[in-house]
Amino acid sequence: MRGFLFGVTPVGKLAALMGIAVTTTAARDVHLSALVLLYVVAVDAVGGVPRRAVRDAAPLTPLLVGLPTTNALVAWLRGGEPLALFAYTLVMLTLLVSLSAMVAYTTNPDDVVYSLYRVSPTFALMVGLAYNTLFYLLYRARDVVDAYRARGLVRRRTDYLRRLHLVAVSLLRLGALRAEALAFVLEVRGFNSPHRTYWREVRAGKADALFVGATMAYLAAAALAVGA
């Protein structure tokens, strides 16, 4: 079942996320950041962010551990507070991952494009195409690596690294072909027509107001509690 975040427009989500980012970064306070993280995790859970978010974020574990550890080490060498810095960096990184998961698992990228149509239709479509191309290249990269593995040219991870330039060349070639095909397809599919209509609109609703309001109220309360 989809959680309520699916009913929140990208504009609503971005407004709330921006508030969180600005407040926690400006405060540079581990207690406030931890409280905000707690709130974001709760919203993620209520919003139905799937368990695979946790599984997908697992490869980031070295970063989540390595960066705070390095920061703490540098702070210790400089005579600072290693534990406080470790905790702050870890909380901020986890917050970043949680916020990204909130957007990635509850947002249809076409909704973002539709939101941007209010700014400029051409810009919106360009963003959509860039996003699509990114996905296209990611999937083609996997296909190209599969082609190498299928021919027995990649047996170990080091083989893959050794042949990375060949994979890059294959991808560049496929990217160029994709660009050519896209230019042709956009032309025959009537790109940038002056009479364009929009079959669905992305509007801010009650869920947006509730989400943004609750976030702001929580941030204010958390800041006050920490300040006191």
Added chain:
Amino acid sequence: MSLTGLGSRGPCEEGPIAVFGPNGSGKTALLRQMASRRALLVPENPDDFFVRFTVADEVAYMLEEEGVAPQEIRARVFGALRTVGLSDRAWDPVHSLSGGQKRRLALAVALAAGTPRVLLDMPYMDLDPEIRGQLRGILGAMAEGCRAVVYTTPKRRYAARNAVTLRASPDQVELPEPGTVEGEVKARDIAVTYGSRNVLVGVDLEVGSGEVVCVVGPNGSGKTTLGKALAGLVKPRRGTVVSRGPRAYVPQTPDLAFIGATIREEAKVLGVPRLAQAFERYADTPIYALNRGLRRLAAVTAIMASGLGVVVLDEPTNDLDDHYTSLMAGLIREAAGRGTAMVVITHDPDLAAGACSRFVRAEGGTLTDVAASDALRYLSL
């Protein structure tokens, strides 16, 4: 039959027109010349066609650009998706569809679009027999209201009554003999999941040395995932795949299998000089300048000539003409005769009749054995 003046009056009486011809006869080039804002061209590779993220938005995109009212767009989008059997995937990402489902989506776009002419390059490719059986009706629906519908096909069985025939001299290729390596593969209770979708649930399959097992079944039933799991490219969530001899997988889109820019380079990378000798006349031509039949044959030959124990071919003939299809069937039989365990994923009744020694049907993430007569009847729907 002539394509001159197409769309002015002829097609009202004629219905869809087929451009039939062997690989390399210029079918695609002809359609590209005819394409314009009033003549929508759906290319042979659907991935080249898509510009949006979700299935429904993809179908709606052209209608929005045409300035159609939102209510009407909604009706046409869901009507078209229902016709091609994709209404339950309307809000899924396009990239999550299987090869055949992407082809269906491209057909839905053409069905919903309001252009006076529709040009479809190889629309029968990748489709499972059920939807292929309905395609004639879908093409008929597209041609309603005096709309001109032209499609290409390299296979005679899919050419309409109204067909323009293109001719070309056959490509000169002498296929090298496949390598001799005995192999086998055994899959036990394998399960594969993509996100929250169970693609395979407890599949068992054994392919012995010299066997050609053909996997048939509807689009999106997990055939490609099974093939990749057998070749070791997808790690099952549960179960085991045990094999003897080196394994290989040739994807549905042959272009993705090439590493070199020419066949000679490809032969060098793979260490198989016989490949360049077989395609001597075309060995220095850029791969993407070769016709699709040659590219497909070169991709498969490269694998076969390497001498592998287990080979999985994903839809190896869906874009090949009758001549190339019989060449491919011969190549598969010969490789099996030398001990290779072959798994062929196919919707092609001609290849199945000419190469397969056993059939399994994939459906709902499971496999069942089917008799050859039943499988061939299903493929010929």
